[in-house]
Amino acid sequence: MIKPFFVGLAGGSGSGKTTLAKSLHSHLGSDQTSIFCLDWYYHDICKQPKLDDGSINFDHPSALDQYLLINHLQQLKKGRNINAPIYNFATHHRSKLTRKIANRPTIFIEGLHTLVLSEVRRILDLKIFIDLSDDIRFIRRLLRDQSERKRSLHGVITQYLTATRPMHMEWILPSRRFADVVLSAENSVSEMKRIVLSQIQATSKAGN
Numbered sequence: 538m539i540k541p542f543f544v545g546l547a548g549g550s551g552s553g554k555t556t557l558a559k560s561l562h563s564h565l566g567s568d569q570t571s572i573f574c575l576d577w578y579y580h581d582i583c584k585q586p587k588l589d590d591g592s593i594n595f596d597h598p599s600a601l602d603q604y605l606l607i608n609h610l611q612q613l614k615k616g617r618n619i620n621a622p623i624y625n626f627a628t629h630h631r632s633k634l635t636r637k638i639a640n641r642p643t644i645f646i647e648g649l650h651t652l653v654l655s656e657v658r659r660i661l662d663l664k665i666f667i668d669l670s671d672d673i674r675f676i677r678r679l680l681r682d683q684s685e686r687k688r689s690l691h692g693v694i695t696q697y698l699t700a701t702r703p704m705h706m707e708w709i710l711p712s713r714r715f716a717d718v719v720l721s722a723e724n725s726v727s728e729m730k731r732i733v734l735s736q737i738q739a740t741s742k743a744g745n
């Protein structure tokens with residue numbers, strides 16, 4: 538049974554974590570790598586903790602089903618496959634269906650809170666934080682949420698100002714200090730990929 542090498546990809550919303558993980562996955566191939574997204578582990582909207590005004594803060598770590606998330610990471614670390622939840626970003630509901638995530642020699646674990654959650658940090662072999670200025674992150678997030686998640690301009694701006702930005706300041710940015718490597722997303726995706734691949738090589742060699 539293989540014991541996978543866990544690479545954590547953290548960074549603010551819109552910094553390009555999902556894009557980089559997908560690019561690394563397609564470069565190395567699905568027989569060598571799997572992707573694990575913290576985003577899959579959002580609680581169903583019925584179970585989300587509500588703020589005083591009845592709204593939900595999706596950028597707070599408590600928005601995630603941390604128990605299931607950690608449990609699944611531990612299963613993967615033991616070399617097992619998992620049945621990961623499927624979360625619908627348009628409706629905020631978790632599907633009754635699951636998706637099988639196959640264990641592979643390298644697993645990219647990506648999400649906003651990758652370096653925020655101490656139990657996730659502890660299980661990672663390499664911790665990467667993607668740095669990008671707030672204005673570019675907001676623009677990328679806005680364009681993505683409008684086109685892929687069917688959000689309105691007003692909705693994206695309101696969420697950014699009331700939740701995403703304050704949570705970035707309180708949780709995400711301070712988690713950068715836990716990173717082994719801080720990547721600038723001013724670099725192209727292929728340059729970031731090259732750096733991550735050389736770090737994986739260096740870190741896994743040092744661990745052998």
Ligand SMILES: Nc1ncnc2c1ncn2[C@@H]1O[C@H](COP(=O)(O)OP(=O)(O)OP(=O)(O)O)[C@@H](O)[C@H]1O
Nearest residue numbers: 549550551552553554555556649677678681725726
């Ligand atoms: N290097 C890049 N250059 C230009 N656009 C990029 C780059 N990386 C990502 N993008 C685009 O920016 C948007 C946000 O990227 P992505 O969804 O990967 O960010 P994320 O860090 O996963 O954000 P979130 O935490 O909200 O999931 C996407 O539309 C993506 O195509």
Ligand SMILES: [Mg+2]
Nearest residue numbers: 554555556576
């Ligand atoms: Mg993402």
